[in-house]
Amino acid sequence: MKWDRRTFLQALLTWGIAQGSTIRPSYNSKFYRYHKALAESTNRKLALLIGINTYTKNLSLKGCLTDIERQKDLLVNRFGFHPTNILTLANEQATCQNIKNAFLEHLVNQAKTDDVVLVHFSGYGTQVKIPSNRISPVSDYSVLTQGIIPSEGNQLNKNITLTNNILQETLFLLGKLVDTEKLTMVFDTSYYSTGEINQGNLRVRSLPYQVSEANTDELVWQAELKSKIQNSGISNDYGTILSAAGIGQVATEIKGNDFSVGLFTYALTQYLWSVTPASRINIALNKATEEVLPIVGESQKPQQQNSTQKSLFAYYLLPINFQGAEALIDHAEDLDNIQIIFTGISADILRHYGLNSIFHTMSSNPLSFFQLHSRDGLKGKVHQISKGTRIYQPDLIGQLLQESVRCLPRTLGLTVALDSKLQRIERVDATSAFSVIDIVSDITNDEEKPVDCILGLLASFPFSTSSSESLNSSEKSKYGLFLPGGVQFPNTSGKTGEAIKSAVGRLHPNLEKLLAVKLLRLTVNESSSKLLCSINLEGLNPEPYPIDKRETNRNKIFTSQIGEIKDNPYEISNLQGLPKVARGTRLRYCLHNQGDKTLDFIIFGINSNGKVIAYIPAHEKEIELKAQGASFLKPGMKNAIPSTSSGLTWTTSSTRGWEQILLIASIYPFYNTWQALKKIPEFKIEKDQIIILNDPLSIAKALLEDLNTASIQINKRIMSNSDTYNLDVKAWSTLSFIYQII
Known part of the structure; x- marks a missing residue:
């Protein structure tokens, strides 16, 4: 059978790629050689990565720059992007005008037919009012639409009307101008406001203030884009859109040991690093959802919006390496001090990933082994413990490492956060009650610390139950246990008027189940x-x-x-x-x-x-x-x-x-x-x-x-x-x- 491009792609789908399943063919096979030819396509791969942490002091986010760092590492080392074809706008660089200019100059002016293009945004989103006389007759929006907040949001406060947003529809129109159907836009942001900065123990990426009116200049420019598209006869769709959350939901940031990151971005990139060797984008999204669910429940569901052309693979690409990887060598002082970046390890596992864990190289025969001797957030340091095929220090950079031995602490316990809305006496009593429960290793009021669960009142959590019915006043005063994202664990709410010490005692069996499930996961x-x-x-x-x-x-x-x-x-x-x-x-x-x-x-x-x-x-x-x-x-x-x-x-x-x-x-x-x-x-x-x-x-x-x-x-x-x-x-x-x- 002739191995043309169509035959190859059909074979991949038939073999089960579409179900998140994977293929690892023989390295001597024609299949492998053709995969390498496709993965190392001469078509250009362009990316625009935008991340903004530094809004006003009270609204600063912490994980957006981490998001774009993880995307860049993934694109370069897993999907073969050249670093010079990746444009990054971070913090104050990501102004409204710079974002639009970058889209036009880096993407619209450069992309050719069949090029691969990725746009990623991490930052605040909001809902925006459009005056009724400005609404396009072909728009899907009525009075409210969605927009992202560029870095000029540094001047935001409750007394200033927001006008420096970029409407999501504007970004979609810019996507139509990019001369390729292989465009993916990732939005790790959300637009629905709960009026709160946090949801549970997680930071929310929706602006907590009231909606504002769109900038008149933005609407004028949007109309010009529509006219240009219509007059040019452009038929491109706006690509594949991946969103961190659905309508009426919020995107969140998670905390690890000394790092913060967008929950959706981490879950998506972690899966794309680990999968062997490729996956359809909808399956990648479902896998990411599996990582999100145990942390925030069903209050954050990643969404996909496809273009008219079905995306065969995530980002329209095959990875340049068949095998997935759990770590990437970033820097090497010598063979005893090698810095790695953790890539394909889930956030919950990485949080407890122990020193002395062992990784091995992918390609050398025999394998070389490296042992973890220090951790710093999403990075660590390893030293070589088995030479295998001798690797020289300059050749280490960019090598991918796979997990060999996972070390987990035997004394692992639960970290429990106390609801910030509890009164001082409630906090004191709860801390005293938890102190005699040996499986609880830490009680914290620190919102920057990763936790396993939260003890609090149902009234404190708008997403506390999956029921659409509002809680009555007596139910709101009940104590319960909640996921880090503020969703209640099943059957943990007590009776009205219950003392908090009694609640802790009542919840002891639930805490044991939580720890058991944590260990199994x-x-x-x-x-x-x-x-x-x-x-x-x-x-x-x-x-x-x-x-x-x-x-x-x-x-x-x-x-x-x-x-x-x-x-x-x-x-x-x-x-x-x-x-x-x-x-x-x-x-x-x-x-x-x-x-x-x-x-x-x-x-x-x-x-x-x-x-x-x-x-x-x-x-x-x-x-x-x-x-x-x-x-x-x-x-x-x-x-x-x-x-x-x-x-x-x-x-x-x-x-x-x-x-x-x-x-x-x-x-x-x-x-x-x-x-x-x-x-x-x-x-x-x-x-x-x-x-x-x-x-x-x-x-x-x-x-x-x-x-x-x-x-x-x-x-x-x-x-x-x-x-x-x-x-x-x-x-x-x-x-x-x-x-x-x-």
Whole structure:
């Protein structure tokens, strides 16, 4: 078969690229050589990156410059942009006029047909009034439209009407003037105002002030752009638009240890760094949504607006490297002081990423290994611990590193924030009550600190529930636990008139569940795991139908021929947002061990009621450290869970919300986990079971101990350590599903 461009792209889609799935062909294959030719296209790649932190003192943002730094690193080192073709406007450089000039001079005047163009904006957005006599008859807007705030916003205060905005429609019109259909615009901003600077513990990127009228000059210039487009017969659409939040929602910034960053930008770039090797943009967006949801719930849903030409891949590009990466070497003083930038690690995992974690090079044979010895925000320093193929210092810069060993602290606890609207006596009493709960490691009033949850009043959080009904006065005075983004954890609100010390005591079991879920999520490693396994999520209605699929790919070599390719039933090419599953739907999980090692496994579910559920497969006999019963997943084996013969059913909750499923597989038996499970009265080792875990924390800790033991067995560099769990990516795999219950 002839490998022309059309055939190549069709093959990619058929192989499952569209479902966030990935391909790693043989490096000697014609497929690989053609991929490299496309990835290193001679067409120009242009980018305009705009980030503004420095508005007025009370309104300053903190993560916008980090956003554009992450985008630039991604574009240069993953997608092959030349640094000179990336124009950055930061802080005071990003004036209204400079943004428009940069769009015209850097993009409109330079871009040619089939060039790739990316525009990114991080900063404040707002709603803007357009006088009724100025509204275009073809506009989708009535009285209010959306706009971004350039750096002249430094003069903003509550007594000044804003006029220095740039209307979003103006940016769309400028996009039409760019002579390519391969335009992507990313807006990590929002326009809906809650009147607050923060939502929960996160900074909001919507201006908290009232809407203003659009600048007359802006409207005049917009009319001139429309006239130019009409007279020139330009038919370009305005490209693919990616927005951090939907209508009536807010975009937020998250905090890590010594860094702030846009939640959407981090999630999107992290996925694009880690995916192997390419993904459709709608799948990338869905993956980003999965990262956003556990932090802000459904109050921030990233959105996609496609052009008339369907975007095959994120940013209309194939990456220049097949394999994803967790780190990038940025600078090297010598082989003992090498600075790295963390790239493909999720924000929650990176927050607790421990010293002594190990990375390895991608291309050298044998591999060279580097160990983390210091951390500073999104950067760290490593030293070389195994020479592998000798790498000279100048050749280190720009090298991509993959995760080899993940170190996590054993003493990990919860950081709890106190609602800023609590009275002083409430804060004192809450702090005293938390001090006797050993799983709470820190109580903070610091809004700059990353937290796991917030203790507060329902009245303090406008997005506290998913219900559209407003709370009555008695409900507002109830205490509850909230996500960092201000959304309430299910079933954590108490009674009216409850003392805050009593509330803390009542919430102790909820806190244990939160920590258990946190520990389980820290094991997710779909992108970096070297075990080859997959899991299909199916609904039963009553016949099975596909919902979603997860699989590891980092160690996979693709060997199929074109003639063997079949359509992927899990390809949901038009999927927008997370998969939606009806309440009470029966589910089935289809596991496939694609590697050469026998796997032990367990499945955890966190349902929309906040309960933790586990599926435990039967074993023929008591598990011993070196004995593997017949119910383990052997190489090549497939297993449907729950099986028809077991008589078990796994159904979604009857409550609207979202649920997460975690499949955890290991090359070593879950000995400690089974010992912890045996303490549950109804647990029977010889039969398949689905159990609600009332004490999931002990199970989660035992499971981490098992993964640590498995890693020690296969990696001589790992020593038993009382301070950390040391997890080798060749020893385990954790695959995660998140879906909406409707």
